[in-house]
Amino acid sequence: MALKKTVAIILRTMKMGETSLLLTLYSREVAVLKLVAKGARSSKSRYSGILQPLNTVEVVYYEKANRDLHTLSQATVLDSPDMKTMGPDSIVLAMACCEMATRLEAYSAVSTTVFDHLSVVISVFARAGERSARTAFLVFQVKLLQTLGYSPELERCSRCGSESAQHWFFDFHHVRLFCHQCGSEHYRMDSFQPETIRSLLYFLSGELRSAAEMSVKSLTLAEIYRFVDRFYNYHLPEMQNLKSLKVLRQMKLFNPDDSLASSTNN
Numbered sequence: 001m002a003l004k005k006t007v008a009i010i011l012r013t014m015k016m017g018e019t020s021l022l023l024t025l026y027s028r029e030v031a032v033l034k035l036v037a038k039g040a041r042s043s044k045s046r047y048s049g050i051l052q053p054l055n056t057v058e059v060v061y062y063e064k065a066n067r068d069l070h071t072l073s074q075a076t077v078l079d080s081p082d083m084k085t086m087g088p089d090s091i092v093l094a095m096a097c098c099e100m101a102t103r104l105e106a107y108s109a110v111s112t113t114v115f116d117h118l119s120v121v122i123s124v125f126a127r128a129g130e131r132s133a134r135t136a137f138l139v140f141q142v143k144l145l146q147t148l149g150y151s152p153e154l155e156r157c158s159r160c161g162s163e164s165a166q167h168w169f170f171d172f173h174h175v176r177l178f179c180h181q182c183g184s185e186h187y188r189m190d191s192f193q194p195e196t197i198r199s200l201l202y203f204l205s206g207e208l209r210s211a212a213e214m215s216v217k218s219l220t221l222a223e224i225y226r227f228v229d230r231f232y233n234y235h236l237p238e239m240q241n242l243k244s245l246k247v248l249r250q251m252k253l254f255n256p257d258d259s260l261a262s263s264t265n266n
């Protein structure tokens with residue numbers, strides 16, 4: 001057994017046995033990491049208040065060769081968002097980002113970038129109002145697509161090269177954008193407002209934090225959600241059936257007719 005040290009974000013905790021916890025973390029170096037914290041639920045545990053989802057921790061652990069589950073030796077908190085001041089939507093959306101990260105075992109080559117995005121988005125959620133939490137969630141998903149190798153070309157029509165359109169069509173299967181004229185022949189494509197494509201472009205090119213703080217209308221957020229959801233369905237089947245996304249659909253956070261639609265500010 002080798003002793004290892006890494007910085008990681010706690011994605012999920014589950015009870016294990018009488019007093020232990022099973023932790024799923026996202027580590028800067030090794031992507032998804034699973035650790036058993038022995039005795040973590042006993043009243044005298046030295047991990048009290050440390051092993052909470054969304055916390056960034058430095059962990060020292062015993063790595064068992066050829067095993068997926070290792071043993072925690074020490075943990076120190078580096079950053080801990082104050083869940084008491086976070087709105088319920090922010091918590092649900094932050095947990096949805098964490099659940100997505102649990103599915104990224106296969107992408108360990110980009111673990112540093114995923115870790116940085118996750119770290120920034122959690123700090124945004126910790127301070128965000130309801131609407132900016134929703135924007136932050138979508139920016140995170142777009143940044144994740146980009147990190148996993150999908151940067152859809154959204155600057156111009158893939159057929160005629162036009163940089164403006166009354167509305168756009170997007171072919172998710174072939175990852176191609178069409179202006180309203182070129183796309184109208186293809187009856188199966190989804191259409192999007194210019195504002196939606198402009199926002200997506202900014203999400204792709206801007207810093208996560210500043211993009212997340214952009215003011216975006218509810219109608220546009222709903223369209224971006226539809227775009228992102230369809231993109232993941234087509235190209236990242238490992239992200240299907242996320243529990244948190246089912247919860248999000250039930251909460252109708254990205255419904256264009258929601259109560260926030262008429263307000264102009266956060």
Ligand SMILES: [Zn+2]
Nearest residue numbers: 157160179182
């Ligand atoms: Zn065109």
